[in-house]
Structure formats: structure tokens, C-alpha cells
Amino acid sequence: MIYSISDLEQFSGVQSHTIRIWEQRYNALKPMRTEGNTRFYDDDQLKRLLNIVSLNQSGLKISKICSLSDEDISRLLQKELQSISETSNFEYYVTQLLKHGLCYDEFSFDNLLNTCISKFGILESYKNIMYPILVRLGLMWRKDDICPAQEHFLSNIIRRKIHAAIDNLPLNENANQTWLLFLPEDEDHEIGLLFANYILKANGKKVIFLGSKVPLDSIKKVVEQNDIDSVLFFMVRSRAKKAAQKYIEDLEKICSSIKIYFAGNAYGPNQLKLGKKINQINSLQEFENKVQNLPVL
Template identity: 70%
Template sequence: MNYSISDLEQLSGVQSHTIRIWEQRYNALKPTRTDGNTRLYDDIQLVRLLNIVSLNQSGLKISKICSLSDQDVDLLLEKEIQPASNPTKYDYYVTQLIKFGLAYDETSFETLLSSCIGKSGILETYKNIIYPILVRLGLMWRKDNICPAQEHFLSNIIRRKIYTAIDFLTLKQTTATKTWMLFLPEDEEHDVGLLFAQYILKASGHKVIYLGAKVPLDSVKRVIDDVKIDNVLFFMVKLRPLKTAQTYIDNLQEICGKIDIHLAGNMQTINQITTSSNIKKFNSLEEFENNIKDTSK
């Protein structure tokens, strides 16, 4: 697979300008060129960049890293990989996990991710490692940087970890006074964020009715007709015309009535939508956690 320098910027977290400087000064990468003189990078060059970034994040100078053989780089990386507990190391793990994921290296990806969860817990790992991975890969914002196979490969491993964490929770019946319904619209399928919201809610003692991805509004209405729902949570991540998004919100508000609705996703669109007072928008995990605390009062 070929990548542009902007793809490398997105996947590595390093600005294109810096990547060019590393190429010119340290011979870090060797891109090919199109007839129009545009840089193109293959999988080998991408992995090399991710390795360089990882070692730089661990404290080594770029000049030193670029002078090392690939074998020496691999040895240093193995030495650096320990379960994440130091916040300054989070970027290192993000970069390495992206490398393993793009290479379909399930064993390395799952082993390192499990180590991070075991050391830091699922909540801190999601905030500081999993979420940044999803953002860089475009899985949260749909920039289509990677091929669908890589996307499904990574998402499925992460889903398994979140499902496992959910399975370990026991619902605290004495505090389960609120019922949340979670779903994605019928044109949305990336449910990792929604799954983690389920984990947070259950860990906080709430009852959750999880409908998952691609849910028609008719199904949402049926649940509301059959069960007392206190809060609805859904994400609108895909880019869509403002008129289409507004129509969807209007229809959902009509179905939900006075039920509190919690909404996140593509804020570029969401912030332009006209909503009633019972819709609460949130931009971050911290805001969502605060919303949960407010609804528990």
C-alpha cells in the first residue's frame, strides 16, 4: 500500500515538515516519486517512520536513531516495550500499536495492549492509548487513511478487550436507578466508542440497553415504547449534509420526547444543529463522565 506524506503525518503524529527535514538531514526515509514529483511511501517506509518516532519518544535523538541498523532498532524497541504506567510513555505505545496493527501482527498488538490494560486499567488505557490510536487511524473521524481490512482488524481486537472489561463488571443493583439506551444511526457502524461508553455507564452502576450499530429509528421508538428509558446516547460521526443531520435530530427528538439525549461525534456538524434543551453535546470523555454524574443526581 502507498501512503502520501500527509498520511504519514496522520499515522505517526509527526508534522509533514518535520518528516521532510528528517529525510533531508538524516536520510530517515527513502520515498519514491510520482511523475509530478509527489512523495510516495510504502509499508516498509511507514514502519520505519513509526519505529523512529517510537524511539524518539523514548528519549533517543533522531540523528542517533537514523544511524542505527534495522536490527539495532528492533532490539531497542523490544527493550523499551514495558506495560504503560508512565504518562510520558503513552505516545510510544500508541505508535507501536499502530505499527503492529497496520502489519496485522495480532500477537504483538494484543500482547502489548493487554499489558497496558493490566498495568493502567481499561479506563486510562482507553483515554491515553486506544482513543489516540482511533483518532490517528481515522476510525473516529472517517478520513479513510487505511484500508478496510486494517480497519476491521484493529477494531475487532479493541472490541474484544472492551467486551472482556464489560464482562468483568457486575451491575450494582442498589445504584442502578437510571436506564440508558445506546445506539448508532443506521448509517453508522464504528461502535468502539459506543462500547466504551457502555463500559463507563455499567462501571458507574447504570443499567444499559445496548442496541449497537446501524439501528433504524423505528427500533429506537419500539424500545422507548416498551421500556422506561431515562437517557439516550448516540454518536453521529459520519459527514452528512446539515439538512439531513437536522432532520434526523428532529425525528429523534420527537420519538424521545422529554428523555435526555446525549450526543457526540463530528462536532463540525453537530454544533450547527438546532437542538432542544434536553440534548447534551459532549466533546470529550471527561465531559461525558461529567454528564453521567449530573444524571445520577
């Protein structure tokens, strides 16, 4: 696959200006050029950059790293991975997992992600490793000829890990609250909602998880047939503000006596008019804190 320098910036988290400096001063990468003299890079160059970033995050100087061959870098990465401590920068794991994922190397990706979960637990691994990976891949969706397959590949593995973590939680027969979780019928990116499911169950709540693309009529039926204390849904995709406002108002009518929470990156704080029973969640940490501090009903 072919990447521009801005693509490399989004995958690696390193600014284009810095990448150019590394090329000029240390021969870090060897870009190819179009007839119009525009830089472009292939998979090998992207993997090399991600390896360089990983080693730099672990404390090695750029000048030293760039002087090494790809084989020497791989050996050093393996040695670094074996000795890395729990206090090391999470960016090391993010860049290495991205490298494995972009190559569709499920064995290496799965093993390293399992190592992260074993070291840090599923909650810290999601916040500091899995979520940043998904954000970087999401930024690349604008290049439909490059990233959809890679995003799906990585997302499916991450989704599998969250499902496994949920399955390992004991069911609470005496749960004091019931939450309804869903995505609107035009939304299908459910990993954030899935992890919210984990947080709720880990805190002893009962969850009715409907997943993605759920019509409002179905929400109405579930609410009528069950004793729901709180509703959580995500708005991720962009839509007209007027349409988003109408959706929230329609949902509020259905859930007239139920507390509603919504999250997602489509709308910032104060962009929508919210009723007294609606709370906007702006971060995973904020949601976790709210769940932990909920009163016993």
C-alpha cells in the same frame, strides 16, 4: 502498500516538513520516487518511521536513532518497552501498536495492548491510546485502496478488549437509572458508543445497548416498552445539516419525556438547534463527568 508523505504524516503524527528534514539531515528514510519525482514509501519505510517516532518520544535524539540499523532499532525498542514507566508518553504505545496493526501482527498488537490495559486501566488506555489510533486510521479512510482492511483489523481487536472489560463489570440489580444506547440506521462505527456503555455500567447504570443501524421505529418501541431515563446516540458520518436537524427533532418527539445526549464529530457545538432536553457531548471526559455527577433518581 504504497504511501505518500502525507500518509506518513497522518499515521505518525509527525508533520511532512519534519519528515523531510529527518530524511535530509539524518537519512531517516529512503523514499522511492515516481517518474514525476514524487516521493513514495513502502511498508518497511512506514514501520521504520513509526519506530523512530517511538524512540524519539522516549527521549532519544533523532540523530542517534537514525544512525542505527533496523535491527538495532528493534533491539532498542524491546529494551525500552521493558523499562518504560507508567509516566511515559502514551505516544510511544500508539506508534508501536500502529506498527503492529498495519502488519496484521495480532500477537504483538494484542500483547502490547494488554500491557497498556494492565498498566493504565481500560479507561486511560482507551482515552490516550486506543482512541488516538482510531483517529489516525480514520484520517486514512480517504485512501480506500490502503486502509479499510487495516482499520477493520485494529477496530475488531479494540472492540474485543472493550467487550471483555464490560463483561468483567458486575451487573447492578439495583441500578437507579436506565440508559438506551444506539446508533442511527445509517451509522455503523460503534466503538465510541461501546465505550460509553462501559462508562455507564462502571458507574452503576443499567444500559440497553442496541448497537449500530437502529431505525427510529425500533427506538420508539423500546421507549414504549421500557422505563428509560436517558438516551445516548452518536452522529459520526457526515450528512446534510437539515437531515441531521430533522433526525434530532423526530427523536425528540419519540423521547418527549426523556433526557437525550448525542455525541460524534460530525457537528460542532451550536451547529444544530437543540431542545431543552438535548445535550451535546463534545468529549469523553465531558461525558464521564456528566455520568459521575448525575443525581440519584
